[in-house]
Amino acid sequence: MSNPNAIVHIQDAHKVYPLGHTEVVALRGINLTIERGEFAAIAGPSGSGKTTLLNLIGCVDVATRGEVIVCGQATQTLSDTVLTRLRLLKLGFIFQSFNLVSVLDVFQNVEFPLLLQGKLSKAERKVLVESIIEKVGLTGQRGQRPAQLSGGQRQRVAVARALVTRPELVLADEPTANLDSETGERIIDLMRDLNHAEGTTFIFSTHDPKIMERADRLVHIADGRIVESTR
Amino acid sequence: MNDKWTLLWQIALRNLRAHRRKSLIVGFILFLATGIIVFFGALVDAVDAGMTRSVTQSAAGHLQIHSADAKDKLALYGDEFASMPDIGLMLDFAAVAKVVRAVPNVKAIVPMGIDFAMSSQGNEMDRWLASLRQAVRDGDEPKIVERRDHVRAVVKRMYDELSGAKEMVSAGGDFVKQLADAKRATEPEFWNTFDADRLAALEFLENKISPLETHLSDAWVQFLGTDLDAFEANFDRFKLVEGTRVPKGKRGFLFNHGFYEEYLKHRVARVLDALKRHRDEGHSIDDDAEARGKRDRLVGQYRRVLYQLDLAAGVKLEAELRTYLAQNEADLPTLLQELLKVNDSNFDERYAWFYEHIAPHIELYPVKIGDVIPLQAYTRSGYSKSVNVKVYGTYTFEGLEKSDIGKAFNLVDLITFRELYALMTPERMAEVQALREKSGIKDVKREGAEAELFGGGDTELEKTVVARGFDEFGEGGIGKISRSDAEEGFDPAELERGVAINAAVLLHDASTEAQATALLAIEAATKAADLNVKVVGWQEAAGMVGQLAVVARLILYVIVFLLLLVAVVVINNSMVIATMERVKEIGTMRAIGASRRYIASLFVIETFVLGLVAGGLGVVGGVTGIVFWQAVGLPAQNAFMTFLFSGPRLHPDVSLTHILVALTLTMFFALLSTLYPAWLASRIRPVTAMAEDG
């Protein structure tokens, strides 16, 4: 790993999905390095492999071939337990369909990763969770369940949940796809602000050219290959 | 750190509410299972305890002892072939009793023997012939004429009835032949010459006509020979109903009250009684196949009334019945049949009429309290033996009046029992030995002595014993029994010194453990004393009956097992479905950093909480059910249930053990059925969180 500033380093990564008797090749030789503090967008047509690539970076899946190094760890050699710890301690996730725990309220959803980490006291958690809820502008909704919130509000909760542990890297697969464009832009702005303020690395995928514009790094993929990478 | 698990409990609880359908299904099953286990567990225990009381407090005691030479297993209430098993003999009961009484925890030992005998009560024809013979003997001419004409009328009626009855013709060759012989007694010729040789005519009637009726009235009684005082003192359920106790040191017979009422009483009266009981229990005759059958057969029993009526009573009854039934043309047989055509609407009236107008003219009981009856039995080697004994009263086992076991035995003193089966006391053995030596035979074995007693015919031994009044057999007939014989006393100590077939041991502490300990102790003690006896628990001694509790328990276990199996399948299914519904949420938690264990725990906790709540409610339900029946008493529907319940009602009791067992079982099976869904959930891959659908 040549670049000491790289948080993600991918070399010749292939991903093949078995599909019945045949196979679907989702990624065909990805080479990509993301540096700390980058606000990177992955763009490409539907089926091009954006989600697959984010899965590899997010350590929820491993490459069929090639090397994926995240936060200094080569993921394909790690056990589920270590990968889980890696996700818990170093990564944050924002999902296209928000994926909040339906039976928990806003505060609890945000607090959840902190509880899993188990590093902070109840009081410390409270301060941290409340400050981040304030940052995403949901102080008034802290006791509400996801079902009572709008799509935009839910995604703010998801952003807060992804960032509350101060992860090194936040992954977001089409975070704006289920939101109207105005709300979507506000979510991206929120992410952008946090990127600036905290220096957290963001990698998100999107179809939306307006969202791509907000990124300072744009990776274009098509048919499982990187066709263009601009800064 | 702990807060993470606190949250998990919170999520679990909230999931239970969120997935209400699943929770209700699974919860209901767990509720049902726990409730059923508590309820039926307590019920089976109560039945077990009831049955234990029924058996141990009626005749079995806690342990039974019998000879180790037994060919069959002891079955106090009969084995599956309803024959008496051969369990050998304890020749020296006194020796056994001495050793057993010295064993700790032994309260008492009661000698006994159970067997069948024929109660040759005679029959109506016998009685009429006996009274005719008496009149002939007394030379009382007017009485002879009256009795003769009556006998003639009865013979004619009986012959006509029997030869017309299909069921009798099909009874077999012997009967048909006897019937043909009897024809002569119906012809005018026979009666015209009756006065010429009355004794010959009487003999003909006694030999040819009487046996015909016997076809209808052979009765076997099962009885238990015992030390009656010890029996009464040790079996708590014993209760005298009519008459008096058999005085100490006297020979005597006590009828089982249920047997006396339901088997011995005049057939027509007892069928009417049975129908009355049935109706008193709130049923109608029409509703019940058994009751209908009894009613339908009742009409055909009119002969049993008819044959018992003397001429005067017949005339009187005919007149009364004509008025009562408004049938002025009909003859007595027709009227009696008409009267016995009972149904739900006329029953109470006819029943009362029967007891008011007919009962006084007939013998309601062939044997009355205070009568002396001959008991005729066959010894184990096949010899017939008859002993006379006085009936002192009737007894019952309290609470078991309606159960078959409560009616199983009549009671007789052990001395009579021994004589009936030629089970000799050492004194008698010595006596026999002396006689044998006198007549040149050296060795006396029990079997040999018995053959000697009943066999060949004219050895001095037999003559001597018969002359002592030891054997009344062959003389026959109730009228000939002299009271002094039957009331012959005995030295109470003789009860101990001699043969018993088996013996009941009663314990102070009757718990299962104490019983097992006592059994081993008695075994060891008798073995040390070289007594050659076998000790068995009452469960084994009671034969098939003793296994009932085991069977009931087994059935419960099977039902519970099946129930739990169904529970496991249903819980497993609905949990798997719930898992599938929650794939995305679980995948998300996994992606965020929840471990597999954490996810699996979530499912286990959900089931645990549900099991605790539903199981708790099930316990409340089951306990409520038991408490209800405890207060009300579960009614026994029939004789068998009366036995199981040890009384007319069962008052079950629920203990902490029932509750804990039920909760443990349901919790165990609930958690067992969660293992697979929980494992499945823990295998949900974090990547599923990324899936865009739903």
Ligand SMILES: Nc1ncnc2c1ncn2[C@@H]1O[C@H](COP(=O)(O)OP(=O)(O)OP(=O)(O)O)[C@@H](O)[C@H]1O
């Ligand atoms: N689990 C899977 N099994 C089989 N094939 C899959 C699986 N996941 C993705 N694919 C296939 O891999 C290729 C890349 O899919 P991927 O979801 O990464 O594309 P994408 O760029 O995220 O598309 P979209 O813009 O529609 O989200 C597609 O052809 C898809 O059908």
Ligand SMILES: [Mg+2]
């Ligand atoms: Mg995608």
